[in-house]
Each structure stands twice: as structure tokens, then as C-alpha cells.
Amino acid sequence: MKIEEIKGRGIFVKGDDIDTDRIIPARFMKVLDFSKLGKYAFYDEREKHPNHTFSDARYRGASILVANKNFGCGSSREHAPAALIGFGIRAIIGESFAEIFAGNCIANGIPVVTAKKDDIENLMEVIKDDPASEIKIDLASDRVEYGDFSFGICQKEGHKRCLVGGTWDVIGEMLENKGKVLKIRHGLPYVRRF
Amino acid sequence: MGKSLLDKVWEMHRVAELKSGLDQIFIGLHLIHEVTSPQAFSMLRDRKLKVMFPENTVATVDHIVPTDNQSRPFKDKLAEEMMKAIEQNTKANKIRFFGLGSGKQGIVHIIAPELGLTQPGMTIACGDSHTSTHGAFGAIAFGIGTSQIRDVLATGCLAMSKPKLRRISVNKPLQKGVYAKDVILRIIRDLGVKGGIGYAYEYAGKVFDNFSMEERMTVCNMSIEGGARMGYINPDETTYEYLKGGEFAPKNFGNAVKFWNSIRSEKNTTYDDEARIEDIEPMVTYGVNPEQCIGISEKIPENADEDALSYMKFRRGEPIKGKKINVAFIGSCTNSRISDLREAARVVKGRKVHKGVRALAVAGSGQVKLQAEKEGLDKIFKKSGFQWRNAGCSMCLAMNPDKLIGDEICASTSNRNFRGRQGSPTGRTLLMSPAMAAIAACEGKVVDVREYL
Numbered sequence: 001m002k003i004e005e006i007k008g009r010g011i012f013v014k015g016d017d018i019d020t021d022r023i024i025p026a027r028f029m030k031v032l033d034f035s036k037l038g039k040y041a042f043y044d045e046r047e048k049h050p051n052h053t054f055s056d057a058r059y060r061g062a063s064i065l066v067a068n069k070n071f072g073c074g075s076s077r078e079h080a081p082a083a084l085i086g087f088g089i090r091a092i093i094g095e096s097f098a099e100i101f102a103g104n105c106i107a108n109g110i111p112v113v114t115a116k117k118d119d120i121e122n123l124m125e126v127i128k129d130d131p132a133s134e135i136k137i138d139l140a141s142d143r144v145e146y147g148d149f150s151f152g153i154c155q156k157e158g159h160k161r162c163l164v165g166g167t168w169d170v171i172g173e174m175l176e177n178k179g180k181v182l183k184i185r186h187g188l189p190y191v192r193r194f
Numbered sequence: 195m196g197k198s199l200l201d202k203v204w205e206m207h208r209v210a211e212l213k214s215g216l217d218q219i220f221i222g223l224h225l226i227h228e229v230t231s232p233q234a235f236s237m238l239r240d241r242k243l244k245v246m247f248p249e250n251t252v253a254t255v256d257h258i259v260p261t262d263n264q265s266r267p268f269k270d271k272l273a274e275e276m277m278k279a280i281e282q283n284t285k286a287n288k289i290r291f292f293g294l295g296s297g298k299q300g301i302v303h304i305i306a307p308e309l310g311l312t313q314p315g316m317t318i319a320c321g322d323s324h325t326s327t328h329g330a331f332g333a334i335a336f337g338i339g340t341s342q343i344r345d346v347l348a349t350g351c352l353a354m355s356k357p358k359l360r361r362i363s364v365n366k367p368l369q370k371g372v373y374a375k376d377v378i379l380r381i382i383r384d385l386g387v388k389g390g391i392g393y394a395y396e397y398a399g400k401v402f403d404n405f406s407m408e409e410r411m412t413v414c415n416m417s418i419e420g421g422a423r424m425g426y427i428n429p430d431e432t433t434y435e436y437l438k439g440g441e442f443a444p445k446n447f448g449n450a451v452k453f454w455n456s457i458r459s460e461k462n463t464t465y466d467d468e469a470r471i472e473d474i475e476p477m478v479t480y481g482v483n484p485e486q487c488i489g490i491s492e493k494i495p496e497n498a499d500e501d502a503l504s505y506m507k508f509r510r511g512e513p514i515k516g517k518k519i520n521v522a523f524i525g526s527c528t529n530s531r532i533s534d535l536r537e538a539a540r541v542v543k544g545r546k547v548h549k550g551v552r553a554l555a556v557a558g559s560g561q562v563k564l565q566a567e568k569e570g571l572d573k574i575f576k577k578s579g580f581q582w583r584n585a586g587c588s589m590c591l592a593m594n595p596d597k598l599i600g601d602e603i604c605a606s607t608s609n610r611n612f613r614g615r616q617g618s619p620t621g622r623t624l625l626m627s628p629a630m631a632a633i634a635a636c637e638g639k640v641v642d643v644r645e646y647l
Contacts, residue, residue, distance in 0.1 A: 015501070017387055017483050021612040025619070026593045030258065030272035032232045032279055034340070044619040070388040073421065073483075074612060075591075076323040077230065078339035099391060099423045100323055100337050107341035158355050161214040171243070174218050174349040177210045178246075181350055184209050184220050185247075190313055191222065194449035 002166035006091040006137045008063030010127040011053050019074035024083040038086020058131040066123050067094035072101025081105045091137050095120055106159050109168050119151040139164050196460030200394050203334045204356050207317045216353040222316040224346045225302050229257040230321030232279040234343035243348040245287040253284045254292040256301045257593045261556050261583035264294050300559025300585040303327040303527040310440020314429035314454040324527045326417040329426030330410035336424040358466035363399035366472045371644035374409035375627035379477035379487050382420040387485045390422025397427050407436040408531040415528045416609050419484040428458040478514045479611045479625040490642045506622055520602040522553040522635030526590035529607035529628050530558030532565050538632035539571040547579030548638030555580045556588040592617025605634035
């Protein structure tokens with residue numbers, strides 16, 4: 001499946017360094033599959049702040065999350081993107097992302113794109129003023145559009161090609177290289193036990 | 195231009211360039227644990243795929259195991275289910291498994307090095323962000339998510355882009371009472387929690403040269419807290435001495451050493467960035483991420499983040515010294531090795547845990563626990579009022595019964611002071627070295643361990 005654009009309503013979580021323990025507290029990680037984690041997204045944050053965007057009915061059904069710097073830092077838990085996906089998130093626009101989190105998103109076909117601070121803040125304001133506004137992320141042309149406005153986004157070249165080319169599930173392609181894998185493996189001194 | 199260890203190890207393991215432009219990298223050692231692997235095995239079953247290299251895969255249990263009563267079935271039904279899943283998955287796929295009662299169970303980042311599984315020049319992946327620990331041996335080691343665990347199981351490989359490289363040098367000898375933990379906390383403070391995004395860290399200089407393997411592991415362990423997915427130290431005699439005799443260490447040791455020497459970064463390597471850090475004192479965090487830390491003699495900065503301070507219930511300009519604590523935790527993949535326990539026990543000896551403080555000493559592995567007991571460290575801890583526990587992640591992440599209650603403040607040797615990290619949504623974590631946590635337990639407050647040595 002190729003993912004070239006994402007359209008939908010927005011939701012935002014303000015603040016730098018939103019860690020994966022905030023996205024999903026560890027006590028909800030004792031599960032054997034990822035399909036039912038949506039209700040735990042930002043669980044403790046919502047308990048503490050009743051007006052958290054993830055609790056606000058106006059943002060229900062939103063699919064584009066807008067965030068600030070270093071979103072998803074901390075643990076490697078894929079439970080974090082799984083919780084966001086369970087909530088309905090299909091793409092994230094942020095100032096920057098922690099690497100393992102970004103990789104986990106791409107592995108699930110969720111684009112993580114970065115934009116300038118001012119553009120992010122304007123977009124957050126627009127979503128706040130009118131939660132029903134439609135946002136479009138055009139991955140192929142590296143742009144975000146909403147209303148009469150638009151701004152440029154950055155994507156890691158590899159991530160972009162994975163999504164736009166429909167090759168973000170890499171197992172098939174990597175299995176085709178099995179012959180090469182065996183050769184590389186056999187050439188490693190530690191595999192050959194020196 | 196010379197090649198770095200990262201360059202050499204990457205090239206050696208690079209299988210192909212994928213259509214996306216990412217590299218297909220062969221993974222030499224795949225470590226798995228009970229929390230992030232069962233979903234990956236389900237994905238394999240759904241796609242009717244097999245584990246390609248079971249012999250490259252090693253499993254243990256650490257995150258959810260209770261550290262007091264480890265008898266089965268666990269009281270926690272969800273935890274018990276996860277235990278069963280890893281037992282079944284490893285058995286069905288012929289994967290080596292160090293379970294409870296094997297004598298070799300423990301925190302995955304403690305047991306792989308102590309068994310000699312972790313070796314220089316390897317690529318190592320594990321579904322845990324603190325996999326960077328293994329970089330202490332000159333391995334390229336990093337954390338992955340569950341879909342990537344699935345990829346490694348099915349193909350022996352990962353799709354990745356090569357990071358940039360930053361060399362971080364620390365040369366001036368450390369004062370007494372300043373430890374590896376203080377070095378890495380200071381690095382994170384100076385470079386920030388976002389500073390390492392897109393980078394691997396190479397730690398270099400006299401301080402790291404003189405560090406033991408255990409100290410090097412503490413440093414590399416927290417690379418990810420600085421945003422760097424991997425961090426390593428070039429292998430040397432200290433590395434080889436540590437590995438010699440390890441159960442899974444190479445038998446043709448001489449040949450192995452030749453190879454290991456050949457992968458070191460060359461003298462004329464050009465780095466994408468370089469940083470120097472000196473004059474380090476004992477560090478303590480005051481906020482909700484590891485960059486929010488100060489030296490013990492410093493005050494909480496005037497420009498400290500407001501949200502962080504309101505969570506911690508601390509004020510700008512206050513000293514961190516003298517802050518009362520409720521709990522002390524010595525453990526985690528950062529600081530639960532034998533040298534950490536020795537250092538903590540040295541401080542605790544002849545002292546009592548302060549009235550009202552709950553103190554836990556949790557060995558990182560069954561073997562560390564045994565060694566500590568041989569040396570009588572358990573008796574020192576117990577006599578002073580510490581609880582002496584079995585191996586596991588314990589109070590680092592609270593997926594097991596060891597948790598903070600309410601807004602308790604914990605002097606902790608773990609790696610994350612995130613909001614709610616230690617199990618209570620309002621719990622407060624102060625990260626510090628084992629010696630600092632041990633003396634805080636006895637004094638009931640944060641003090642400068644240098645005044646007690």
C-alpha cells in the first residue's frame with residue numbers, strides 16, 4: 001500500500017520531550033497484542049488534566065497529531081504508537097521526533113514529518129480555534145495544507161520513500177536478499193568463531 | 195580520512211541498499227525479553243514466517259518479574275501470561291532462554307555482557323532502548339520496536355540509516371566520589387536530551403580509558419537518554435580482560451583480539467561533531483527528564499522549566515542538597531552490577547537506613563546476586579535496613595510490584611526521571627549514582643557523598 005497523503009482533522013499535544021511513559025504508562029504494557037491500547041493513550045495525563053486534548057470531545061475522530069520537539073523520547077515501546085493508532089492517529093507533524101519512536105511509527109505506516117516551530121504553532125492555534133478544520137499532509141510534495149494556508153515539511157528520505165513507494169513493510173524485500181545475508185553472515189569473524 | 199568503529203562495523207554488516215535508500219543491516223546478536231517480543235512472534239505466526247537464525251537470538255525475563263516472591267504462577271495474571279508466552283515462543287523456535295531458576299536470568303543488558311555474549315564488532319539489537327549499554331564493548335548496539343523485532347526474527351536484519359558520529363571526550367581525572375553515572379548525567383545536561391538525535395556517540399579520552407567495563411556500561415546505557423540511539427567505546431585491554439573466560443566468549447581468543455583491535459576507530463577519523471566535558475561533580479536530577487540535573491553544590495536554575503518544577507513541587511533557586519527522600523532504589527540496567535553494589539555497600543556499612551525511608555537493593559542478575567552474597571554485601575545491606583531483592587528491572591519502570599506510592603521522592607540509580615516512571619502517576623525520581631543513593635537512604639535526604647567517603 002502506498003501512503004501519499006493523509007487527510008483529516010487535527011489534535012495537538014503541546015510541549016517538548018513528551019516521553020513514551022506519558023504517551024502510555026508502563027503498567028498498561030502487559031498485553032500480548034497491540035490492538036486494544038487506544039484507551040490508554042496519555043492515560044495519566046488525562047487523569048491529571050481533565051481538559052487534555054485527548055479527552056476533549058471536540059477532537060474525537062482526529063487523525064493528525066501535532067507536537068513540538070523530541071516527541072516520543074524514552075523507551076522503545078511500540079505500545080506508544082500503538083496507543084496513538086488505537087486512538088485514531090494516522091500521521092504526526094512535529095518539530096522533531098525521538099528516533100526509535102519515529103522508526104516504530106514508520107513500521108506501522110504512520111508518517112512522522114517535521115516542520116518549523118512557527119508553522120507548528122500556527123497549526124496548533126488553528127486546530128484549537130476550529131477543531132473541525134481539515135488538514136492535508138501531502139507526502140509526495142512535502143507540504144501541509146489547511147484552509148487557505150500551507151507550509152513545507154521535512155521527511156527523512158528513507159522514511160518518505162518507504163511510505164510513498166509503499167515499501168514500509170520491509171520483510172519481503174529483505175527476505176529476497178537471503179543469499180546475500182548468508183554470505184555476509186558467513187564472512188563475520190565472530191560467527192565463524194574466529 | 196580514517197574510518198571509525200561505526201564505519202567499519204556498519205560496512206561489515208551491510209547486506210544491501212533497499213528501495214527506500216535505507217541499508218539492510220545484518221544483526222549479529224538479537225536479545226529478547228518478555229514485554230516487547232510476544233507481539234512480534236504473533237506477527238510472525240500471522241504471516242507464516244519462521245525465525246531465520248534462532249542461534250543468534252537469546253532470551254530472558256526481566257521487566258515484569260517480581261523481585262521478592264518469584265514463585266509461579268505470578269499473582270499478577272497478565273504478567274503470568276507474558277511469562278508463558280516467552281516460554282512457549284522460545285521453546286517452539288529453539289531459542290536459548292535464560293528463565294527464572296536457570297541461575298543466569300537477569301536484566302537483559304546485565305546478563306548478555308556477563309555471559310560473554312556481547313562482543314566487540316557485533317551489531318546487537320533488542321526491543322529495549324537501553325540496548326546502547328552493549329556499546330561499552332565496541333559493539334554497535336541499539337534499541338528497536340516490536341515490528342523491528344519481527345523483522346530481525348524473520349530476516350536476521352533491520353532496515354536502517356547510518357547515524358552521524360559525535361565524539362565526546364572526558365580527560366581530566368574524576369574526583370573521589372564522582373562516578374560513571376555523574377559523567378553521563380553531566381554529558382546529557384550539557385548536550386541535552388535532544389542533542390543526540392541522528393547521532394551515535396563515541397566516548398573517548400582518559401576517563402573512559404581508565405574506566406572498568408561496568409563503568410563504561412553505565413555511560414553507554416544512558417546514551418539514549420541524550421537522544422543518541424547508540425553509544426560506544428573502542429575496545430581495549432580492559433574489554434578483553436573482562437571477556438576472557440566468559441561462558442560464550444570466543445575460545446580462539448588470540449584471533450578474536452586481533453579482529454577486535456582492527457575495528458577500533460583510526461587516529462585520523464573525522465567526526466561529524468566533537469564535544470569536550472570536564473570538571474564533573476556528583477549530579478542529581480531535579481526535574482522530569484535527565485537533562486534537568488545539577489551538581490550537588492548547585493541550586494535549581496532560575497530558568498528551570500515551570501511544568502517540571504510544578505510536577506516535582508520544587509522551586510527555582512533552591513539547593514537540591516537537603517531534599518528529603520522517601521525511597522532509595524539501587525538497581526536497574528544502569529547501576530545494578532557488582533561494582534555498583536560494592537560502592538553502595540561501602541557507603542551503607544555501619545550506617546542505618548533513615549527512619550521512614552524504604553530502601554531497595556536489587557542485583558541486576560542472578561549471578562551478580564550470588565557474587566554479592568559471596569562477598570557478604572547482602573548482609574551489609576540487610577543489616578542497615580535495605581531490602582535485598584532478586585534480579586529484575588524492579589523500580590526502574592514499575593511493570594512489576596516495585597512502585598512508588600503517591601508523590602514519594604525516590605533517590606534512584608535508574609535512568610529515567612520521567613513523570614510517573616516509577617509507577618505512581620505523581621511519583622518523583624531523583625537520578626544519581628549508587629553511592630549518592632546509598633548515602634541518601636541513610637541520611638533521609640540528598641547529601642554530598644564526598645563528605646562521607
